Amino acid sequence: MAGNVPPVADERDGLLRYLEQQRYVLRLTAYGLTDEQARLTPTKSELSVGGLIKHVVSTEDGWMDTVLQLPQKPFAESMREYQENYRLGPDETLESVLARYDAVAARTAEIIAGIDDLGQAVPVPQGVPWFPKDVEAWSVRWVLLHLIQETARHAGHADIIREHVDGGTAFPIMAAAEGWPETPWMKPWSPQPA
Template sequence: MAGNVPPVADERDGLLRYLEQQRHVLKVAAHGLTDEQARLTPTKSSLSVGGLVKHVASTEDGWLDIILQLPQKPFAEAMAEYQAGYRLGPGETLAGALARYDEVAARTAEVIAGIEDLGQAVPVPKGVPWYPQDVEAWSVRWVLLHLIEETARHAGHADIIREHVDGGTAIPLMAAAEGWPETPWVKPWSPETQPA
């Protein structure tokens, strides 16, 4: 996938393709990192590239559960998982986190394909402090737009963190991940091209 979303056929295709694009640029920020590098938190925040990949996968999966109106975990358990979801643990690998993200993306495509009307109501879970108390339901369309927003926000975080880890930036990383040839304008990222 190149730097832009290809032409879209309709609203559903557009929403899914824009979400796919944001997933892709987040994964590009992880391109070529070791597990140790993916765990690094080089800025004042506690965010790492590997942790962000885990977080967005978990978040997207959770929203699918909300769309499908599956039972939600008790609040304390959900919060513990949420906090752990920002870290790539010592027994976890970046490859595993990326594979999990791909599984969630496939689940999203399957769930959305099974929903005829993107205007279908998605009831707002009650008793969750960050969900509005004065809104009864979102729509599937709203959830997809929210997932694009959430993924894009964290893709930006991952870009900044990655640059702090080894100097890798978005376009050279994308060129490397997608196998672009070197040109006078773009030299694909490689460990050898990074400043010491």
């Protein structure tokens, strides 16, 4: 997938393709990293490329549970998992997190394909402090837009973390991942000798 979303057929296609594009640019921040590099927290925050991807995977999966109105975990358990999902654990690999992302993306596509009306109500879970108390329901459309927003926000965070890890930036990494030829204005990223 190149740097831009291709033309879209309709609203559903557009929402899913834009979400797919944001997933792609987030995944690119991990291109060429080792598991150890994906765990690094090179800024003042505790964020890492692997942890950000793991968080976004968990967030998207959770939102699909909400769309399906599946039972929610108790708040304390959800908060513990939320905090753990910002870290790529020592027993986890970048490859396993990216494989889970593929599975979650496929699940999202399947769920959305099974919903006739993107205006379908998605009840706001109760007891979550950051959810509005004056809104009874969002729509499936709103959830997809929110996932695009969340994924894009964290892709930006991951870009900054990645640049601190090894100097890699978005377009040179994309050029390397997609096999673009070197030009006077774009040199594809390559690992720097240690």
